[in-house]
Amino acid sequence: MEEVDRILIHSLRTCGTEIPEEVQSVRQFTTEIIVEAVVRCLRVINPSVASNLSHVLPPGMSARFRIGTSLAQACQDLGYNGEVGYQTFLYSSEPDIRALLIFLAEKLPRHSQEDAHQPAGKSAVLQREIASKIKQQLSVPWIPPMCRTAAAERSQSMCLSHRFQGQLLSLAGDHSAKSIPPERREYWEKYLPLVNMQLPHSYTLVASLLERNVLDISAVQEWEAEWKSQGLASRLSAEEYRSRKRQRLQKRIQDQLRQCNQQLLENNTLSAATQDFVDMLKSFTVEGETDQNKGSRFTHAKKFTHQQDPQVLNEQMQRAAESLSRKDAQNADTEEQELTSLQQQIELIEQEIQGLTESVKVLHLTLSQVEEETSKMQQGCKEKEDVVRVKKRAVELLPDAENNLTKLQAMIDSSTQRLVNLAGQWESHRVRLVEEYRELRRVHQEKEDESSRWMKDVKDLYDKIRASADEAKRKEELYKQLVSEYESLPKEVSRAAYTQRILEIVSNIKKQKEDITKILSDTKELQKEINSLTGKVDRTFVVTDELVFKDAKKDETVRKAYKYLAALHENCAQLIQTIQDTGTILREIRDLEEQIETETAKKTLSNLQKILEDYKAIKQENTLLLGRVREA
Known part of the structure; x- marks a missing residue:
């Protein structure tokens, strides 16, 4: 029993019970130690139940009886089958207390028996540290602003509070990757500023790092989900799948840019910014797309018209500027008149250009309609020419109809014989080809089945790898948690x-x-x-x-x-x-x-003495209460 008591006392001390060093067995427990140990264990097992229980015995006997009854009810709610009541705590016996404390010690949560779905690893350690920090801050009393010290000002002042707002961060990538250009690697190594130097305010560092971490984790999860659903089904490697996806995205961007460029050309709003946009589009164009640059006469005429109108306008503007510079030496009145006349000429030219543009659009539409009608008429002419050619041949054969019919019949017979021979040859070839087709189809089906089976095995293997990785990560987090808990344990315990x-x-x-x-x-x-x-x-x-x-x-x-x-x-x-x-x-x-x-x-005699003393104390309390009632 001595060894059992020592292990039990060690467990109670880990729960926060203050047991003196000279106490080495349950026999030496006092009523105060028993109540404190039970309350501490109940707080660890179920904090909601023991939140209203005090681990300190009050001086009044009625309050002691209430605490003893509450503790007995809490132990029964936990599933204790032994006999327990207020007398178990106030008039304790060694076997009963030992059995009750052993039951509570077995109910204490053990980290090695945690469920796999409970939070483990860094998150659990962080939650415990946050809880301890909040408990520590709540235990500090509130101090008025005029009476606060420097430490209290830092912990209780609201002036240091900031919004939880993140900023975009630029982080270095993997230096070991071969696809990274040397210029980017040199930028990462020499010129990329530190994370805390990229932010305008230091208090946004935590929010920015958390936001960047969430983005990275979300990107990894999305890629894994896409690769598992679409990448494996495409039967490509990861690099090939990424390259094909990048090509599709680049092609879609090019199509959108071409459409925007076409709309700008149709609206005749070409300017310097538009020219820059066209140059950027040309830089996006992939080599070998010469076929897409080919167009109809309508497209070339349209481009030529829209490219010549701004040039004519620029030349006219230059001539107007030269005339203005020549006449600049003359009086200011003539300059203003000429400027006004030139502006009117520019407006007239712009109106003419706009009218010509609209007329060109109408002509282009008319031209497209005429081209469609012409193509339809040409097709009808071809059909009529074929009919006329057949009728002409028939008319030419009419004078010698009997010989022509004989020749035609001979040609039909020879054609029929040739068709029969060809049918026989085709039948012999068809049998061989059908057999080859069936054999190839069977081989293809076997390969398809084998490929499907391999695909299923790959998916199963991928799931196993994912599960093993998650299990390894969970065990690593659990190992780190256990190491941190081991390091936080008192080192004097061997x-x-x-x-x-x-x-x-x-x-x-x-x-x-x-x-x-x-x-x-x-x-x-x-x-x-x-x-x-x-x-x-x-x-x-x-x-x-x-x-x-x-x-x-x-x-x-x-x-x-x-x-x-x-x-x-x-x-x-x-x-x-x-x-x-x-x-x-x-x-x-x-x-x-x-x-x-x-x-x-069981300490019957000492318990009887305690009961007599408590009885006398209750009588004194009742007498005092009666005296107060009479006085009232």
Whole structure:
């Protein structure tokens, strides 16, 4: 029991119970220590239940009884099957308290038995640190602003609060990747500023890092989901799938840019910014797209018109500027008049250009319609020419109709014979081709099945790899958590000493089991020997009784010996019965001594004294209450 008590005391101390160093067993627990230990354990097991319970005993007896009753009810709610009540805590006995504390110690949460779905690793450690920090800040009383010290000003002032707003960060990539250009790698190594130097305010650093981390994790998860759903089905490698996706995206961007450029050309809003946009579009154009640059006469005429109008306008503007510079030496009135006339000319030219543009659009539409009608008419002419050609041939054959019919019939017969021969040849070839087709189809189907099976195996393997990676990550986080908890544990407790002590207890128990087994076997052998000797004595007495009884009828001396023999047998039976009764009495004595020790451990006398003292204290409290009631 000493080892059990030491382990139990260590568990209670880890829960926050203040147990003095001189206390080494449950027998030395006082009522205050028992109540504090039970309340601390209940707070760890179920904080909501023990939140209203105090671990300090109040001086009043009625309050003590209420606390004892509340603790007993909380222990019963946890599933304790033993007898528990207020007397268990106020008038404690060693066996009852030991059983209750062992039950509570077994109910304490153990990190090694946590469920896999519970938060583990860095998140759990962070949550505990946050909870401890909040508890520490809540335990500090509020101080008015005029009375705060520097530390209180930092912890309780609201002027340091800021919005949780993140900023975009530029981070260096993987330097080991071969596809990174050397210019970018040099920028990362020499010119990329640190993360805290990229932000305008230092208080946005945490929010920015968290936002960037969330973006990276989301990108990884989206890529894994896309690769698992579409990438594996495409039967391409990861790099090929990314390259094809990049090409599709680039082609879509080019199509959008071309459409925007076409709309700008149609609206005749070409300017310097538009020219820059066209140059950028040309830089996006992929080599080998010469076919897309080809167009109809309408497209070329349209481009030529829209490219010439701004040039004409620029030339006219230049001529107007030159005329203005030549006449600049003249008076200002003539300059203003010329400027006004030039502006009017520009407006007229712009109106003419706009009218010409609209007329060009109308002409282009008319031209497209005319081209469509012309193509339709040409197609109708071709059809009519074919009909006329056939009728012409028929008219030419009419003068010699009988010979022509004979020739036609011969040609039909020869054609029929040739078709029959060709059909026979085709049939022979068709059989061979059908067999080859079926064989190729069977091989293709087998390859398809094998490919599907490999695809399924790859998906299963990918799922297993994903599960193994998650399991490894969870175990690594659990390992880090256990390491951090181990480092936070008090170093004065030697785990090797506890392990050695547990091994010694196990070896002692094993030795005791062996001794008990040996004693039981010796007892069984002794009982067998006693039974055999008893049977042998009974058989010997029966045989001796018969022999002596036969001779006792004839000889008086033998008759006396027979009486002595009977008396000896009776006395031996009484002696054996006395020995058995003595053993039974000794066992009862040992049982009574154990019961006495148990009752002594219950501290009945001291509990009775406590009950009498509590009874006197309750009477005094009742007297004081009655006096207050009478005074009121």
